[in-house]
Amino acid sequence: METIVTSIWQKSKLLIKGLMIGALVLLLLIPAYFVQDIIKEREERQKEAVAEVSSKWAGRQTLTGPVLVIPYNENTASSDGKLMTIRHQAYFLPDKLDIKSTVVPEKRYRGIYQVMLFSSNTTMTGKFSRLPLDKMKLSDTDMLWNEAYVSMGVSDSKGLKNEIQLKWNDSLLGLNPTASGNASLRESFTAPLSLTEADIKKDISFSADLSLNGSEQLLFTPVGKETAVELKSGWPDPSFTGSQLPITSDIKKTGFTARWKSLSHTRKYPQQWKDNAYTTADYIPKYGGDTMNSITSEAFGADLFVPVNGYQKTMRSVKYAILCILLTFAAFFIIETVNKKSVHPFQYALIGLALILFYTLLLSFSEYTGFNIAYIIASIATVGLIGWFVKGLLQSSRLTSVLSVILVLMYSYVFTILQLQDYSLLLGSIGLFLTLAVIMHFSKKIQW
8 A cells, every 4th residue: 555655656746746836936926916016116206206306396398389369349239138248368379480499408316216307498489470350250440459468388387497588579578477367378478468450460570588497398389380399408318299209300329409390280279269269278177167178288399208217127027027937947847857856845935035036136226226237136146046045955066057047048038028128029929939849848858
């Protein structure tokens, strides 16, 4: 009887051990999940640091304008037949707008976290052609010329380094924050004008110079019937964003230059409108629960961002944890079985914990050195620790070297996948196929 039990145990020993190792792989996913929580927590702290520094400097900036606003009266009959005069607003956008902006990036730190700030100098020039009152079914006599004003939008006025001054033909206007009564011109600066009927029948030229602080992003709203934007900066890693990409861009290590051109027929708003049909602020509710359309939704420009986000890459690498653990355990299992060695499942668990600690090392070092250097440090430390441990278990430098080479190849493979995002699925599929082929080849030597 004892001989039969011993025989059954010898035949099923490898199967039982394999099942135990498989269960151990699944158990190790629990600490891997906790590592993901730590990464999310550290990333949230980084976002809080960025928000704190930006709130004291200035947030993301969107420049809009100028917009010409002319009040007018409309006579209408009330329900009881009496004649009423109702006041309305007519909004006109310029026919031509040229913007040239130079952005100087500034890196600031909040603890260990890096925040991208900038200061910019922007020049805006353009003109209003004859106002198309007939298209809006307005007459000269209804217009309140002496109450006209011009408006420009700045999304975060905290970033203004000086007063906004607008040259309007031969006059110099100082713009002040908008009164809260105009729902269409939230987050705007205005200046009163003294228009006459004769003024609107000829071109009106304007120009302005703005010095502005901001963080992470600078956008421009194409309010001109024809809008041309040129943006220059010493930041070498821009991300062009918004409603359209630049028509030309030149990106070098010393900085970038980008140019946009926008025409009115490519936008979702007209050159002129009445009352609160559109707003220069973000989407805000109208009275009655509807939503006003924001012209800033068509803005475009650039993000000045930190090119290497260690948290995102570390999170992606953790998602390969089950693959790394499974391949390492499979290689170790084949090595010990083919070479008639015996390793306790508890020692497998210690190797698994070393593989999990790789990600905590990667996370902690990446906050100081960047992802690539941190990956090299964490890989060397993990391979060295496992190699030292396995050498003591197997008492063989040759087998230890084989497993160490496998670990180096595995970490190099994962690193390559992380760098080549567009080809990650292709490389992953090919790598898994080749790995399975190697395991199938060496598993033929196992005597079940």
